[in-house]
Amino acid sequence: MTKTPVPVTIISGYLGSGKTTLVNRLLKGDHGKKITVMVNDFGDVNIDADLIVQRNQQVMELSNGCVCCSLQGDLVVQLQALFQGDTEMDHVLIEASGVSQPGRIASVFGYPQFRETARLDAVVTLVDAANVNTLPPASSGLVRSQIEAADIVLLTKADLMAPSDIDALREDWLFPDLPALNVVNGDIPADVLLGFHRDADPKSPVTAGDHSDIFTATSWSSTKPISLEAFRATMKTISHQVFRAKGFLNCVEHPHSRVLYQKVGSRETFDLDGSWQGVAETRIVAIGEHLDQNDTDLLGTLDHCHA
Numbered sequence: 001m002t003k004t005p006v007p008v009t010i011i012s013g014y015l016g017s018g019k020t021t022l023v024n025r026l027l028k029g030d031h032g033k034k035i036t037v038m039v040n041d042f043g044d045v046n047i048d049a050d051l052i053v054q055r056n057q058q059v060m061e062l063s064n065g066c067v068c069c070s071l072q073g074d075l076v077v078q079l080q081a082l083f084q085g086d087t088e089m090d091h092v093l094i095e096a097s098g099v100s101q102p103g104r105i106a107s108v109f110g111y112p113q114f115r116e117t118a119r120l121d122a123v124v125t126l127v128d129a130a131n132v133n134t135l136p137p138a139s140s141g142l143v144r145s146q147i148e149a150a151d152i153v154l155l156t157k158a159d160l161m162a163p164s165d166i167d168a169l170r171e172d173w174l175f176p177d178l179p180a181l182n183v184v185n186g187d188i189p190a191d192v193l194l195g196f197h198r199d200a201d202p203k204s205p206v207t208a209g210d211h212s213d214i215f216t217a218t219s220w221s222s223t224k225p226i227s228l229e230a231f232r233a234t235m236k237t238i239s240h241q242v243f244r245a246k247g248f249l250n251c252v253e254h255p256h257s258r259v260l261y262q263k264v265g266s267r268e269t270f271d272l273d274g275s276w277q278g279v280a281e282t283r284i285v286a287i288g289e290h291l292d293q294n295d296t297d298l299l300g301t302l303d304h305c306h307a
C-alpha cells in the first residue's frame with residue numbers, strides 16, 4: 001500500500017528564540033494530530049530533548065553538532081528510518097539548533113529517497129524580538145539567512161517589547177511580503193503552523209560552511225550538589241562571553257526539585273521544574289560566538305560552585 005508523503009515543518013530560529021517553547025505548546029494542543037519531533041541541540045548534552053513534553057509523540061534526538069552541516073548525514077539516516085518504519089504520524093517537526101541554516105535542512109527534502117515519503121510543509125523561523133537587535137555581526141548574518149529561508153516568521157517575546165519597537169523591527173528585518181506574526185510563549189493555533197503547504201519550488205540555495213568556526217558549545221555536569229548563589233555569581237562573571245546557556249541544576253537550596261536554568265542574552269530565569277527522574281545531576285550547556293581556546297573551558301569555573 002502506498003503511503004501519502006508525511007508533511008514536515010522545520011522550526012528554526014536563533015539561540016534562545018523560543019523554539020522549544022513553541023514545540024511544547026504545539027504538542028500540548030488538542031489538535032488530535034500525531035506528531036513526531038526531531039530535536040537538534042548544538043551542544044554535546046541535549047537539554048531540549050528533556051524539555052519536550054512527551055505524551056503520545058515520538059521524540060528523536062540529534063546532539064553535538066548542527067543538522068544543517070556536521071549532522072546532515074545523520075538527519076537523512078534518521079528520517080529514512082523513520083519514514084520506512086511503522087510509526088503512525090500525521091506530521092513531523094524538526095526543531096533545528098539555534099545556529100542552523102534552515103535552507104540547508106529544507107534542501108534534504110529534495111533528495112530522491114524522500115520523494116514518496118515526505119513533503120516539506122513549511123520553514124518556520126522564530127525571531128527573538130527582545131534580542132535580535134543586539135547580536136554581534138556573524139549572528140545577525142545567520143538570523144538574516146534564517147529569515148530568508150522562511151515561509152513564515154514568528155516574532156517571539158512580543159510581550160517584552162513596546163508595539164512601536166516591534167513595528168520598527170518588522171521594518172528593519174522582514175520582507176514586506178513575508179507572513180509574520182507576533183507570538184508570546186509559543187501561543188499560536190496549530191492549524192496556522194501545521195498545514196502551511198509551501199509551494200514546491202525550493203528557495204535559493206544557501207552558502208556552505210560549518211558553524212564550528214563561529215559558535216562553540218561547552219558543557220559542564222556534576223552529581224555533587226551546587227550552591228545556587230555561587231552558580232549565579234559565577235555565571236555573571238562569564239555572561240559577556242555566553243549568549244545562550246541552559247540546563248538543570250541540582251542545588252542545595254532546592255533538594256527535592258531540579259531547577260531549570262535558562263539564559264538568553266542578558267536575561268536569566270531559574271524555575272523549579274519538578275522532581276528528578278533518576279540521578280540528580282547538574283547539566284549545563286553554554287554557547288558563545290568566537291570563543292577562543294581558553295574559553296572552551298569557561299564552565300570549568302563552575303567547579304567552585306559545589307556546596
Ligand SMILES: Nc1nc2c(ncn2[C@@H]2O[C@H](COP(=O)(O)OP(=O)(O)OP(=O)(O)O)[C@@H](O)[C@H]2O)c(=O)[nH]1
Binds near residue numbers: 017018048097186
Ligand atoms: N518573555 C518571553 N519569554 C519567552 C518567550 N518564548 C520563549 N521564552 C523564554 O525564552 C527562553 C528560551 O526559550 P526556548 O524555547 O528554550 O528557546 P530555543 O529557541 O528552543 O532555545 P535553543 O534551542 O537553545 O536555541 C526560555 O526561558 C523561555 O521561557 C516569549 O514569547 N516571551
